[in-house]
Amino acid sequence: MFVSFLLLTALLFTACGGDAEPAAGDEAAIEGDGDALRIAIVTSPSGVDDGSFNQDNYNGILAFMENHSNATVNAIQETTGDVAAAVQAVADVVADYDVIVTPGFQFADISSIAEDNPEKMFILVDANPTPQGEQELFDNIYAMTFAEEESGFFAGVAAALETETGKVAVVNGIAFPSNVNYQWGFESGVMYANQHFGTDAEVVELPSYAGTDVTNTNVGGNYVGNFADPATGKVVGDALVDEGVDIMFVAAGGSGMGVFTAAMEAEGVYVIGCDVDQFDDGAYSDGNVVLTSVLKNMSINVERQLNAIMEGTFQGSNELLRADTDSTGFVLENDRHQLSEETMEKLEEVYELVQAGTIVPAANFNGHSPDNFPGL
Structure with a gap:
């Protein structure tokens, strides 16, 4: 319960240390031995140094790189905030990387890119991929949403x-x-x-x-x-x-x-x-x-999926992460x-x-309202 949450939170704070924050578009690599996984993170206009959502995802990559010293990351900042432009930014770089991390709802349409590039891995944060026909799950997309x-x-x-x-x-x-x-x-x-x-x-x-x-x-x-x-x-x-x-x-x-x-x-x-x-x-x-x-403990979950890729255990899925996996909480x-x-x-x-699921707060699409939810 709280012991495990405290340990994970401590890891989060370590990852959030602000020493290594290259500007969008800069290439960051750690010298030494390790596997040379090429990672890109494509973000909204606020970039990887927004002090919040994007940065936490980026810190998950940096935490992974500390243990995989030849891995590289390129932070790519989409500048318009437009959904179509966000997906196009991924399409423009997909050939150059092994893994692309896409934080944000605006990247849901990368499913079409994933279909066309089955050898590439995608970590989609805050959205499930847009279905392609009847297909909702993709072998090369791990999509994490949070409660x-x-x-x-x-x-x-x-x-x-x-x-x-x-x-x-x-x-x-x-x-x-x-x-x-x-x-x-x-x-x-x-x-x-x-x-x-x-x-x-x-x-x-x-x-x-x-x-x-x-x-x-x-x-x-x-x-x-x-x-x-x-x-x-x-x-x-x-x-x-x-x-x-x-x-x-x-x-x-x-x-x-x-x-x-x-x-x-x-x-x-x-x-x-x-x-x-x-x-x-x-x-x-x-x-x-x-x-x-x-x-919202994104960095830990991004790092987990990068480790899974290196270990050969990566599986595409659409996961909703809650407090029972220590993925939500407070300081x-x-x-x-x-x-x-x-x-x-x-x-x-x-x-x-x-x-424990006794309290289930209202959310955009869970059928509850702020004045009528389980546990109130």
Whole structure:
């Protein structure tokens, strides 16, 4: 349970150390013996140094390279954010690499490329591949999706327990399923804390920044509309602060840095980091605005699949990863969060319930809503 999660989280933090972060397009290699696996990671415009989603995937590759010293990685940054352009960026380089890691929902259509290149391996993060005819599974694509709603749930519980104003919010990038999962999980967590822990927190939404999901449904929330627009992120953050919000859960990639800045410029306002431990991102002259961070342990799972490729045990599949595989969670180290001891105890309590499947927070397509989900 928590022991195994703590060990995996410690590995994640080691991988997230910021010493080796070549800019997009740079080739990184470790000298010495080992197998010369050629790896590419193709990312959204925010690149591999976004301090969040893309970087965690990249860190999984770097962790693998530490034990496979002739492996190389090239970080390729697709600059438009367009789905068709993202897939084309993969097609442009597929001939040059053994493995291509594609973090993001926008890469789901690489299934057609995988079919045409059966000798290449693909690690798809945050999406299942688009079916080709009746085929949904591909021998050379390991697709991992995460129950982001679980990590969002932990953020919502923490925010509800720690807010001083009684107003909290979640700021997202684009209403891809993973982001909506975070949003609805957060709202579920606030609802749970209000009902079970005696809090009275309100989730604030700005109608002008409501999100539209992949089915063209208005999902509400606060969406920047981009993962690489910190200026608009700050606008959204400032507007929420003006509404009295004092804790913002930020799931917006590079755009989230603008929300962090808004919190730093306000008084008594905190953020909850997303995907990775973002405590260092919250430091400024007067202290630190990161209350805690909730985790989606991508780096560990990317490294696992690269190891499987080297060991000859790689199998294409579409996997949904949850707390029961230590793939979702929150920061445990005392010097990496600012939560009260009481809040941590309650988070550990609900973590075990989520891990056991007793609590199933609402997600974009799981049939539950933030005010009606198993365990509420």
